[in-house]
Amino acid sequence: MRRFTLLSVVAVLAMTASACVSNAQGGSTASASSSSHAQKILTNTSSVSSSSSSLPAPAAKPVSFHIPILVYHHIRPTAGYPKTTWSWKMSVTPSVFAKQMQWLEDHHYTTISLDTFVKIAKGEMRGPEKPIVITFDDNNENVFVSGFPILKKHWFTATWYVITSRIDKSKDSLSSAQIKELSQAGMDIQSHSVTHPWLTSLSVSQQKWELDESRKTIEALTGKPVRHLAYPLTMQNAQVRSVVSQEGYVTGTIMDPRPATQKDDLLKLPRIMMTDDTGLAQALP
Numbered sequence: 631m632r633r634f635t636l637l638s639v640v641a642v643l644a645m646t647a648s649a650c651v652s653n654a655q656g657g658s659t660a661s662a663s664s665s666s667h668a669q670k671i672l673t674n675t676s677s678v679s680s681s682s683s684s685l686p687a688p689a690a691k692p693v694s695f696h697i698p699i700l701v702y703h704h705i706r707p708t709a710g711y712p713k714t715t716w717s718w719k720m721s722v723t724p725s726v727f728a729k730q731m732q733w734l735e736d737h738h739y740t741t742i743s744l745d746t747f748v749k750i751a752k753g754e755m756r757g758p759e760k761p762i763v764i765t766f767d768d769n770n771e772n773v774f775v776s777g778f779p780i781l782k783k784h785w786f787t788a789t790w791y792v793i794t795s796r797i798d799k800s801k802d803s804l805s806s807a808q809i810k811e812l813s814q815a816g817m818d819i820q821s822h823s824v825t826h827p828w829l830t831s832l833s834v835s836q837q838k839w840e841l842d843e844s845r846k847t848i849e850a851l852t853g854k855p856v857r858h859l860a861y862p863l864t865m866q867n868a869q870v871r872s873v874v875s876q877e878g879y880v881t882g883t884i885m886d887p888r889p890a891t892q893k894d895d896l897l898k899l900p901r902i903m904m905t906d907d908t909g910l911a912q913a914l915p
């Protein structure tokens with residue numbers, strides 16, 4: 631049994647290393663024709679998370695880390711939105727998004743899932759040299775149209791937090807078919823609640839319903855576990871975090887423009903909100 635466990639750990643580490651090396655190499659050679667290869671890499675990354683979830687947790691070690699978590703809402707033209715409006719603050723243009731992803735690749739960042747983030751944070755695995763988490767909130771279809779191809783080009787993975795009541799409800803929102811396609815390509819689909827409420831203003835039973843129902847809907851679509859939440863409107867408090875934890879969620883994310891470190895509560899992880907003006911060189915460690 632012990633030998634099997636050791637071999638499994640070695641296998642997982644080897645797969646992780648392979649995924650990281652491939653990601654690092656992806657930049658100069660990636661092209662539209664390599665999309666099938668890209669999907670293989672993304673699938674490999676995903677399988678690391680699922681296959682290692684059954685391993686017994688090693689003893690916790692003190693860890694120190696700086697891992698930026700980026701959050702995007704819309705990828706669309708921003709002309710016409712004054713910079714004081716939320717429409718501008720929640721958008722980047724397709725060309726800016728492409729430049730930001732190219733910058734990450736040029737600076738040798740490796741995109742990781744939140745499951746991998748948690749393993750690094752708990753000292754259960756060594757991450758890549760420069761890990762980063764990319765997230766998208768609110769199911770906006772323009773992200774699928776303008777962002778997904780660029781992620782694939784760079785062999786990046788990302789976490790897509792979806793509001794399940796909006797699935798298939800309008801042409802501007804992700805469809806269930808698109809969500810399945812994202813998941814099958816190695817993207818991580820996680821919860822942004824059912825109805826996008828202020829969780830802090832709900833009863834405990836209503837909070838649990840938002841957490842449980844959104845998870846069931848996503849897991850039925852993807853066949854993969856949901857254990858990460860983006861708090862709608864970034865609203866949370868100790869009571870909400872307690873219910874989120876009781877319901878089996880491992881991380882919760884808010885907006886706070888700095889990288890996550892070992893000092894952060896996993897249920898209150900900071901995310902850097904991305905706009906056309908965000909300078910990655912200044913925002914990242």
Ligand SMILES: [Zn+2]
Pocket residue numbers: 767768822826862863
């Ligand atoms: Zn939202």
